[in-house]
Every structure is written in structure tokens, then in C-alpha cells.
Amino acid sequence: xxxxxxxxxxxxxxxxxxxxxxxxxxxxxxxxxxxxxxxxxxxxxxxxxxxxxxxxxxxxxxxxxxxxxxxxxxxxxxxxxxxxxxxxxxxxxxxxxxxxxxxxxxxxxxxxxxxxxx
Amino acid sequence: xxxxxxxxxxxxxxxxxxxxxxxxxxxxxxxxxxxxxxxxxxxxxxxxxxxxxxxxxxxxxxxxxxxxxxxxxxxxxxxxxxxxxxxxxxxxxxxxxxxxxxxxxxxxxxxxxxx
Numbered sequence: 001x002x003x004x005x006x007x008x009x010x011x012x013x014x015x016x017x018x019x020x021x022x023x024x025x026x027x028x029x030x031x032x033x034x035x036x037x038x039x040x041x042x043x044x045x046x047x048x049x050x051x052x053x054x055x056x057x058x059x060x061x062x063x064x065x066x067x068x069x070x071x072x073x074x075x076x077x078x079x080x081x082x083x084x085x086x087x088x089x090x091x092x093x094x095x096x097x098x099x100x101x102x103x104x105x106x107x108x109x110x111x112x113x114x115x116x117x118x
Numbered sequence: 119x120x121x122x123x124x125x126x127x128x129x130x131x132x133x134x135x136x137x138x139x140x141x142x143x144x145x146x147x148x149x150x151x152x153x154x155x156x157x158x159x160x161x162x163x164x165x166x167x168x169x170x171x172x173x174x175x176x177x178x179x180x181x182x183x184x185x186x187x188x189x190x191x192x193x194x195x196x197x198x199x200x201x202x203x204x205x206x207x208x209x210x211x212x213x214x215x216x217x218x219x220x221x222x223x224x225x226x227x228x229x230x231x232x233x
Contacts, residue, residue: 003161107219109161
């Protein structure tokens with residue numbers, strides 16, 4: 001499978017616990033995005049990386065959220081001291097950006113990691 | 119503010135009926151436009167995209183969309199839907215000159231096709 005892979009697919013946790021999600025992008029893609037999607041809504045941008053650099057963070061991303069992409073390959077999204085309002089699907093997407101890329105930046109999405117905070 | 123509005127939240131059609139899903143965007147500048155589809159239990163997949171040129175864009179599975187700049191719209195159409203088109207459809211916009219590649223999504227339209 002050469003698509004975007006996310007783990008775990010489902011996570012149930014108690015309020016106050018920390019959780020971490022992992023995303024493995026398409027190998028040749030240099031950009032990686034995190035989105036959050038709640039029921040009945042479209043995906044909302046959280047943050048993105050180009051290689052290992054985190055270039056933009058949404059104001060939605062509180063200080064309890066942190067994302068890393070240490071070697072410019074996989075990425076992790078950690079949520080500390082989870083709250084019930086954090087319950088959502090966390091989506092990862094990747095794309096190829098730069099002179100070698102044809103056309104605009106087209107995002108390929110993973111299946112998502114569903115978080116339920118009790 | 120940058121935003122995407124999808125007028126229809128839930129659409130129910132019979133097989134062979136024609137489909138049109140509305141999408142309007144608010145963005146200061148030239149844009150790239152996208153429709154993504156999410157079939158039940160599956161991940162978001164690109165249905166079609168508009169970058170420039172012919173405003174009528176054809177995508178996979180017989181879908182097409184028309185970019186009307188004066189109306190800030192990018193409506194999705196299909197002449198005859200099938201039961202397998204049952205899914206959630208998302209319209210998205212990106213500034214063409216934007217370096218981020220960040221997409222702004224609408225809230226989605228759930229399409230239910232009755233056999």
C-alpha cells in the first residue's frame with residue numbers, strides 16, 4: 001500500500017490522558033498536513049510541514065496539541081490532557097510541492113484516526 | 119474571511135436522477151478548486167480539480183464541475199447517479215498564489231441514492 005497510513009485507527013481515552021497519533025505519508029511527498037473533522041463538518045486545517053519544518057499552525061491548535069515530523073518522513077500529533085471537545089477524526093494528508101510537482105498542490109488523505117474522549 | 123459554503127447538507131435521489139451539488143466560496147484572489155468524495159468507511163478521495171483554463175472540469179466516475187468566476191461557484195454535476203455514488207461530498211478551495219497548499223473545506227453534502 002503506497003497511500004497515506006495513519007495509526008491507530010481508533011483511540012478511546014479518558015479525559016486528561018495524553019494520546020499520540022502517527023502518520024506515514026506517501027514516501028516521495030515533502031508536505032504533510034493534519035486536519036480535524038467533527039461529525040457533520042468538513043475537515044479543518046490544523047498544521048502542516050514541509051520536510052521537517054512546521055510552517056503553519058492554525059489558531060485551532062491549542063497549546064495542548066503538538067506535532068512533529070523529525071526526519072521529514074512520518075509525523076506524530078500529540079494531544080495532552082485530552083478534553084471531551086477533542087473527540088474527532090484526525091486526518092493526515094500529504095502532497096508533493098516544488099518545481100518537480102505538476103500542477104497545484106493536490107492532497108492525498110489517509111483514512112484518519114478517530115479519537116473518543118470519555 | 120476565506121470560506122466555502124455548500125448549500126445542500128443532505129440530498130436524497132433515486133438512481134438515474136441528475137445531480138447538482140452547490141458550492142460557493144469566499145476568497146480574495148485567484149483560486150484552485152476541488153471536490154473530494156468520502157464513500158462510507160473510506161478515506162477522502164479527490165474527485166476532480168480546477169486549476170485554470172476550461173472552466174468545465176471532468177473528473178472520475180462521470181462527475182463534472184463548472185467554475186463560474188462571477189458567481190464564485192464550483193457546482194458539481196452528474197447526469198445520472200448510481201447507488202454506488204452514495205457518499206459525502208466536500209468542496210474545497212486553495213489560493214492559487216498561496217504557497218501553503220492549505221485547503222479550506224465546506225461542511226460537506228451527504229448524498230443518498232436509493233436503488
